[in-house]
Amino acid sequence: MEIREAVFDDWEKLLEWVNSPESLSNKKLTVQTILESDHKRWLESVLGTDNIHLFMILDQDQPVGQMRFQEQGQQSASFVIDIYIEQVFRGRDLAFKALTAGMQRLRKLHAPSALIFVAVVKTTNTASLSLFRKLDFILDKEDADFSTLKTYG
Numbered sequence: 492m493e494i495r496e497a498v499f500d501d502w503e504k505l506l507e508w509v510n511s512p513e514s515l516s517n518k519k520l521t522v523q524t525i526l527e528s529d530h531k532r533w534l535e536s537v538l539g540t541d542n543i544h545l546f547m548i549l550d551q552d553q554p555v556g557q558m559r560f561q562e563q564g565q566q567s568a569s570f571v572i573d574i575y576i577e578q579v580f581r582g583r584d585l586a587f588k589a590l591t592a593g594m595q596r597l598r599k600l601h602a603p604s605a606l607i608f609v610a611v612v613k614t615t616n617t618a619s620l621s622l623f624r625k626l627d628f629i630l631d632k633e634d635a636d637f638s639t640l641k642t643y644g
């Protein structure tokens with residue numbers, strides 16, 4: 492498993508993943524299919540900003556997923572995480588390894604600031620909830636539909 496920063500040429504894979512039905516059904520904000528033109532505009536803006544870090548997750552040099560760390564407006568050094576692994580590559584520890592590597596990369600980039608990582612997960616998304624618990628995230632808030640988990644430092 493390796494991670495690398497996303498580039499514009501990754502747009503097609505990223506669009507395919509974000510528009511997968513389960514990906515949309517697990518999201519809090521984006522619930523409708525994203526158009527290619529909107530997606531390209533979004534990707535351009537993401538790649539041009541410092542407060543979003545978008546990585547491709549590779550297995551034997553092939554892209555198998557993505558993860559995004561997005562700095563939260565109000566609280567500096569607090570990053571919300573989004574991750575997606577293609578279905579056939581799941582259950583092989585790739586998300587765990589990718590997030591471990593990604594959080595380490597961000598800590599280095601932002602040293603010496605202590606970072607907070609946040610995951611907003613649908614309460615029915617047991618795979619994701621277990622993944623973040625295994626990464627030592629702790630439950631911060633919970634409502635009927637979503638749990639917010641955090642890890643510090």
Ligand SMILES: CC(C)(COP(=O)(O)OP(=O)(O)OC[C@H]1O[C@@H](n2cnc3c(N)ncnc32)[C@H](O)[C@@H]1OP(=O)(O)O)[C@@H](O)C(=O)NCCC(=O)NCCS
Pocket residue numbers: 513514517572573574575576577580581582583584585586587588610611612616617618619621622623625
């Ligand atoms: C959540 C997701 C990223 C996990 O990816 P993955 O590569 O399969 O996860 P890993 O193999 O690294 O598993 C790590 C841990 O997550 C948990 N986990 C993963 N898949 C699971 C499943 N189907 N059921 C229960 N727990 C699961 C386990 O605790 C696992 O550790 P273990 O194998 O030692 O028990 C993947 O299922 C996915 O892309 N889902 C759709 C998108 C999504 O929901 N993203 C999260 C929104 S933030």
